[in-house]
Amino acid sequence: MQQRKPTVGLTIASDFHFVELAEIVTKHVAELVGFDEDAAGWISMAVREAVINAIKHGNKQDRNKPVEIEFSFNADTITIQVMDRGEGFDLADVPDPLDPENLLKPSGRGIFYIRSFMDEVHFSSRPGGGTIVSMVRRKSRKEGEKKDADH
C-alpha cells in the first residue's frame, strides 16, 4: 500500500451543532480527492456517525473536550481518523442491531452504518486516553458491494 499523506484536519468542540460541519467537510474532501458524489455521501455519513459517537459516548458532550478528524489519502484510498478524549469502550459490548431482539431498538446502529459504508474500520485506544476510529474507503470498491453483501 502506498504511504498515506496527512492533508486535512478539523477539530470541533463536543457539540452536536458541529456534526453537520464535519459531514460537509468530509463530503468536500472526499469529492476533492476523486470520489463521486454518491460515494462521498456515504463516506460523510460514516464520519458523521463516528463524530456523533465521539461527542456522545466518548466525550460525553463535554464542550471542553475536542473531537479531532484527520483525513489522508493516496491514489486509491481515503483514510479518516476520528479521535475523542473519552474513556474508551469495549466493542464486544456493542449489540448487533440486526439481532431480532435488537431490531426495534431506537439506538445502536451508528457503528453498523460506519462498517457498512467503509471498507475497513478499526477502533483503537489513544495514548493518554480516548478512542481512535480509523476508517478506510477505496475508490476501487464497487458501489454498494458491501451494503449489498450484508443483505
Add this chain to the structure above:
Amino acid sequence: MLTIKQRDAEGITILDLSGRITIGQGSAQFRETIRQLMEQGRNRLLLNFADVSYVDSSGIGELVSAYTTLNNQGGQLKLLNLPKRIKDLLRITKLLTVFETFDDEAAALRSFQ
C-alpha cells in the same frame, strides 16, 4: 432543518416531511410532532419522505421509536416516497422488513382500511 406539514385524508394523518431528520433539532421536532398527534388520538400516520434530504442513525431511531409506540397503542405508521438513500439505510438494518412502504399515496391510504 425539518419542516412538517400535516394533512388529513380518510381519517389518516399524512405528514409531509421536508429537510433533515438528524440528531438534535430535526429528531426532536419529529419526536414532538408524533407525541402531539398521539395525544390527539391520531394514531394512523402516513409519513411522506419525498422531500427528506437526509436521515442519520438518530433519525432512523426516531422512526423505529414512533413505529413501536404507535403499534403498542393499536395505531399504525407507514412510509411513503422513500428516497433511495433512506431506503438503503432501512434495508441494511433489516428495517424494510418491519415498515410498510409505498410509492403511491392512494395505495398507501387504501392499505389502512
